[in-house]
């Protein structure tokens with residue numbers, strides 16, 4: 001039966017938070033549009049079985065299980081081959097996919113193959129009549145556009161961390177095995193090398209994130225930020241200039257063209273607060289800004305602000321935190 005198909009990824013051997021967020025995004029639409037929710041689960045490894053259970057915990061009625069050794073991170077061609085089979089079978093009205101590295105590539109290619117409408121990097125979803133109202137940033141984050149998606153089928157890519165993990169809503173679902181015959185040698189792209197983040201706590205799921213900007217001045221400055229993050233049990237991220245300059249890995253970039261995060265605490269250090277950066281952190285529960293310029297725009301967003309040179313402020317904070325923890 002046509003419904004909403006989410007693309008759940010277990011490409012790294014287990015399913016991540018972004019796929020669970022998609023079940024929440026889909027629920028916003030499934031109720032008002034009276035559509036069932038199914039999932040194309042793509043991946044490999046031992047985590048697949050657990051992923052099926054998790055999807056059913058979050059209300060997915062039918063799981064199309066696509067398991068193959070070629071379904072690995074970065075291998076969009078294999079993912080597309082699997083999705084081709086699933087959409088032929090499921091005939092979905094709407095396909096929701098996370099706008100992560102693979103999803104950014106797969107969403108337009110899948111939409112083209114389905115001759116479907118496409119809305120990308122969506123941050124909120126609602127229903128008006130039969131139309132899906134999808135909000136996304138435009139003009140470099142300076143404005144929000146509301147797209148009225150009336151065509152079917154439609155492919156919608158959802159920005160990671162734009163949606164919270166929803167409350168569980170367990171269902172007794174069905175699982176359909178999709179038999180895949182992918183010849184890795186025949187795929188047009190090969191993944192030769194995969195680099196992982198060097199942060200101990202992953203930026204995506206960290207409850208505390210310390211973000212550094214151009215004001216941190218270089219890799220040495222980021223060492224201080226890593227100390228602060230370690231004291232708080234969190235991860236380090238950055239605005240765009242430190243990633244562009246190569247002071248930190250590109251995977252640390254937060255903002256419109258980087259990651260979106262929703263930690264309990266975000267500490268912005270030497271970051272001015274440009275709209276494109278704020279776009280990725282505005283979902284944080286508490287924001288603390290450390291900046292030597294009292295007029296920096298970040299202070300109008302921050303719940304707490306410290307005006308000062310981070311070279312003095314950060315070590316003082318680390319010492320206080322360690323003392324409070326009795327370390």
Ligand SMILES: Cc1cc2nc3c(=O)[nH]c(=O)nc-3n(C[C@H](O)[C@H](O)[C@H](O)COP(=O)(O)OP(=O)(O)OC[C@H]3O[C@@H](n4cnc5c(N)ncnc54)[C@H](O)[C@@H]3O)c2cc1C
Nearest residue numbers: 213214215239240255256257258270271272276277292310
């Ligand atoms: C299409 C597009 C997409 C973009 N995407 C992104 C994105 O995803 N993420 C992103 O971050 N940016 C993005 N940008 C860039 C964005 O517009 C800003 O240029 C960028 O966010 C500025 O980074 P910053 O705040 O670190 O640097 P700056 O704006 O240069 O601010 C540095 C801050 O550090 C403070 N400072 C300096 N020295 C110290 C010190 N010793 N102690 C304390 N504070 C100090 C200064 O007062 C200043 O406020 C994008 C831009 C475009 C056009």
